[in-house]
Amino acid sequence: MLSAESAQHISQRQKPQAIQPQSPPATTWRLTTALLAFLTILALLPTLAVNANAEDNKDNNDSADQRVAGDYDSAGTPVQLADNAADGFYLGEGLYQSFLPSPRDSVKDGDDKWFNISIPEGKKARISVNAAPRGFEDEDTHYYGTRVEYTNDSCSDEGGGSSSTTSWPDPPEGESVTIDPEDGCDPTKYRVKINGAGTQFDSELPVEIVIGFEPQVDGSEAGPKNDREVPEGEDRDKVKVPSSEPKPTPGGTSYNKATEITPGTVSDTLVPGETKFYRMNVDWGQRPLAEVEFDKKQTDSYRSGQVFVASPRRTHTSYSNAESLDDDIPVTARAVSTPYVFYRNREGSTSQDEATDAGQWYVMVTLDGGDENGKQDKDIEFRLSTALDGDKVDGPEWRQTLEPGLAPSAEPSSDNDGGAGNSNANPDVRAENIDNAPQNNTILLIGLGLLAIVLIIVVAVFVAARRN
Template sequence: MHRSVLAPAALAALSLLVGSVPAASAVGAPSSSEAPEVVVVLDSSGSMAEADAGGGQTRMDAAKQAVTELARSTPEGTRLGLRTYGDGVDSEAPGSCEDTTLRVPVGPVDADAVAAEVADLAPRGDTPIGTALLAAAEDFTGDAAQTVVLVSDGEPTCDPDPCPVAADLAARGIDLRIDVVGFRVDAEAREVLQCVADAGGGTYVDAADAAELSAALDTSALRGFRVYRPEGTPVEGALEATGAPLVEEGQYLDEIRSDEPRYYTVEVPRGWTVRAGATITRGDDPQRRGVRGMLVTSVLAPGEEPQCASSIDFPDNARGSAPLSGGVLSGPDALRVQAPETCLAGGPLLVRVEWTGTDQPVALPMELVISLEPPVRGSEGLGEAGDRTTVFPEPPAVPDPVAVDGGPSFNDATELRPGAWSDSMRRGETVYYRVRVGWGQQLALRVDFPRQPPDSALRDSLRAGTYANVLVFDENRLPAFPEGTRSKRYTEFRDGEAQDMYITTHAVTWANRRELDLYAVRNVSRAGDYLVMLSLDGDSSSVEDEGLAIPFTLGVDLLGEAEQGPQYVTDGAAVPASDPAAPSPAASEEAATAPSTGASPEAVATADDVAPASGRALPAVVVVLVGLAVLLVAVLAALVLWGLRRRAGPDGPADPGP
């Protein structure tokens, strides 16, 4: 009774003395607040008056319809602009080669404004593509990713030559790409427009009629919004352990080549756990799709060998646009059996990331995410470790979904709560979500695609060869999805429909990190945000197939009530390895060599392991106030310190009791 009465006051005082208990360290990237921007550059030259777009439509009418549909289907909050050329001055008249107009400035999409602007367009003039591209590059408003989507029905009739212009824009170092849609073009015009796309780092697509134009424009524009833009503080990892740059907690951006490992140095306080995750992005460049191989992430003691901990991660879906992610954690009860004492002694450790098993010739962007987790105090709240026998039932379908737009990367993952959510994807896209999961909870996901969709074009396009994949990672990009048949994270479309997919993670407990042989258990060992990655890939027979948005429903549930979890030690820095108060060799050897299963809670680092050299569990707190406030605070502080010393005295943690 006495303990329960004091609990609220003690908790308030503890928040001042030792801080709040962290569920998970914030490891988000330093991301830009600006959304990607797209400028559509629309041909309104005289040739667009040709009535050969199908159904008696002129090319201009088809283009108007396609641009209007694009604006109405663009996700809310995205930034879209519209520029035209060839509609203000007659062909060969003075000024016709400078005839380009910004109709809708780049900003949050305004479908009504776009529709009103295109409604009055009348084709009449020349085709100054180079001039329009130069102007479009100045239309963007910030430093976010920029995409120009050029729609043209012919080759340029004015200088400058658009191909060198595109190359020059690409060489400026800005994050700009130029996609091109050729509308009913001949071979000569196609060659020029293909050159523009290649030089501008984009893609070229042919469209033969109004339907294909709409699909191509939709795909090219929306690709600019759902492209994985890698983020992080720039860093250049060393090719050898010597010279490895020092990285702190946070997210970094590097490049990596096949079979060229990257080394980094991390200062890890004694008794702390370090997580190191990596994401090798594929982007939407066709030359970067289908990257195979494996990601090997290791934490090493100084001198590189032997290893403290290591993880090998394979791409669960190597054909599509999804990135390759994986990582490792190293700390008390999460070490290799033969790990050396230096893995826990505190001080510099090496992180090595290697991409191997592939002949990919190019360097790819790699995000590196580092986080540090403090030791825990005592054995309460550690939970039980999962095992191979855990049963994962298929989550039920959830009715009444709410529309949502998935993010284009881990960095921009859309936050979801338990419930049902609807979204859509095009082939080659990957969307990302995040869900907050508490201690003791399981994340349950279910993905449902339409059964026999009523849209005949959609049904016909969902043939064999179209497949979907869903995965779950922790905040550091460590895989957190059950292996084998205990989840259904892959499906292939057949005859217009696909089976549902589902994943249920292990319950989040600190003790899960002891299960070194099962990544699906080990990596579900910290409460916080868990990241969901959903990919759709496969072959398409036409640009119309490529542009079709395939709807799906994502059911999200959290099984179990959130628990208190462990109590972290946050009352000061850990003693460095060189300090006389470093753990004894015997204690270090016991922690480093203990098997991952059956490790006792007493093997966990406690407050004494990270206390200052004086051996006190908490630093002295002296509060001087006036009058009655002095008396009240002194009594409260005394009660709190008395309770803490009972739990973590000089002889170790007290028995918590029943």
């Protein structure tokens, strides 16, 4: 028999011991911590980039009130114009850009330059050419303009020849011709001649060329006649242009880069010698109205503002007086004289023949600073309100495409479609989204998603480490 003391000793010695959990090795913890830090930084990079971009934008905005007027920035397919009609390239439908020799002096145009077009069967050509201002190279006032004419090698069909000039920062005005092929004329042999007009320069004059092939229409397809009168005199002063809360919307730097808007109010800024370009869709039976309010100026120097409206052919159809800005109160300028847009305005008086194209119309806002144009200065904010007046009516569906034209070619296209295959693939061309907020939001969401994945990975590593 064991003594009570011996039995107690054996019982204590044989009692199983509880298994204590082991801590993960120190190496595992170090690896987990390093992985967590690396993945967290990786996930936060997009968010940090957004914040850095926001700070950059803030710095830019803080310094944006001291800047120099932006240059006229053209767009379109480049084309080398020929010295004679026989060597001209064929151009299709769309936007082109090129250069013209400088006018020899104020009364003599520059040398002739040529391109060719082949007009598709059942269509007519609508061609517009405008000079692209070159900014302020010196203190002299320069005038820019073009002259457009056409001929046909196979017949006596010819036309055009008028020209007009404008002085920057007033927006350039297009000179246009319409070629409706005559019977017996080869539609593949139309030669278009253009010249630079206005002030003589030491270098070439940039130009923009707009070409459209419009279907020929007659009868009911042309829509009704224009029976609407545009208010004049005191009645014009009563025309209302509704305004709304301004939406910050940077204007474009040329016709070809105009920012598309819809009726309402947008805001942007100008410095002396600068013009901002917008465009809006105008349908048959409507007419565009524009009103701009300029903030008070912060200088004793001369400042004046204007607003212009131009057709898809880039013809000025309405513009305000040059309104002198005030240093105490905002100043308003209005352009409300554009005729109602009807196809059959082409049959009416000359006062209506500038409003014969539905489609994208242009609204331009300018700031003139006299001798201080093109020099660094403070921004002046403007608020542009636009509206459409008149009920829609029937009319042709065709609209001028705002896409770059096809590459120039030495011969007309084999199917003689004038390069117009994509002319109406997207007639309501939309401007690029100028607001980068959605992009920043996307980056932010990606960053948050990566961070969530990191947390899941860290938890998984931690659990695995504990099990080991």
